[in-house]
Each structure stands twice: as C-alpha cells, then as structure tokens.
Amino acid sequence: MSISAISDGVTNALHAAINGLDARGRAISSNIANLETPGYLAHQVDFESSLRAALARGDGTDAQIETSNSLAATRANGNNVNIDFELMAAQENGLRQQLTVQALNAKYALLRTAISGQ
Numbered sequence: 709m710s711i712s713a714i715s716d717g718v719t720n721a722l723h724a725a726i727n728g729l730d731a732r733g734r735a736i737s738s739n740i741a742n743l744e745t746p747g748y749l750a751h752q753v754d755f756e757s758s759l760r761a762a763l764a765r766g767d768g769t770d771a772q773i774e775t776s777n778s779l780a781a782t783r784a785n786g787n788n789v790n791i792d793f794e795l796m797a798a799q800e801n802g803l804r805q806q807l808t809v810q811a812l813n814a815k816y817a818l819l820r821t822a823i824s825g826q
Contacts, residue, residue: 717763717766717768718768718815719812719815720767720768720769721759721763721768721771722808722811722812722815723768723769723812724755724759724762724768724769724771725755725759725804725808726805726808726809726812727755727773728753728755728756728759728771728773729755729801729804729805729808730805731753731755731773731775732753732755732797732801733798733801733802733805735751735752735753735775736794736797736798736801737798738751739751739789739794740789740791740794740795740798742787742789743787743789743791743794744785744787745787746785746786746787747785747786747787748786748787748788748789749777749778749782749787749788750777750778750780750788750789750790750794751775751776751777751778752775752776752777752778753773753774753775754773754774754776755771755772755773755774758771758772758773758774759771
C-alpha cells in the first residue's frame with residue numbers, strides 16, 4: 709500500500725518538513741566540515757517559504773527545497789562559515805526534526821486508533 713493512500717494535507721506537510729530539515733542538516737554538516745576550506749561559501753537551505761506557499765495552494769507535496777550560498781562576509785581565505793552560527797543552527801534544526809517526527813507519530817497514532825477502534 710502506498711503512503712499516499714493514507715495521507716492527508718497535514719501528513720504531506722510533515723513529510724515535506726522532514727525532507728527540508730534533513731537537507732538543512734546535511735548543509736549544516738557540510739558547512740562545519742568545511743570550516744577551514746579556503747574559498748568555501750556556507751550553504752543555506754530554505755523550504756519553509758515554499759512549503760507555506762504549497763499549503764496555501766492546498767498541496768503540501770508540491771514544496772521545493774532551495775539551497776543557496778551564504779552572502780555573509782568572508783574571512784581572508786575566502787571562507788564565510790561561522791562556527792557559532794552553524795552550531796546553533798544544528799541545535800535548532802535537531803529540535804525542529806524532533807518536533808516534526810513527534811507530530812507525525814501522533815498522526816499515525818490517531819490513524820492506528822481509528823483502524824483498531826480502541
């Protein structure tokens with residue numbers, strides 16, 4: 709059975725959010741790994757604005773994940789990764805992932821309850 713057979717707008721939005729947060733987590737990890745790489749520009753991920761627009765259109769599955777380079781000032785070696793920002797972003801992203809997974813688990817728990825009748 710396909711997941712789309714039991715999905716609704718909220719479930720689709722939560723799945724899109726998990727995908728976006730996962731992409732952001734990979735970008736943050738890459739930024740931290742390249743902290744001292746000359747010429748490396750930090751990556752930023754935005755999916756919230758696209759998800760918001762997709763939900764306004766009524767289709768949370770239509771959200772796009774956009775990755776761009778940071779326009780922050782660079783150091784002498786051309787690198788603009790700010791370790792303090794990246795560590796804070798990693799913490800925030802992790803908390804958002806936990807919250808999103810908890811919300812998705814709650815949706816599935818409701819579905820299990822509806823199916824089992826208990």
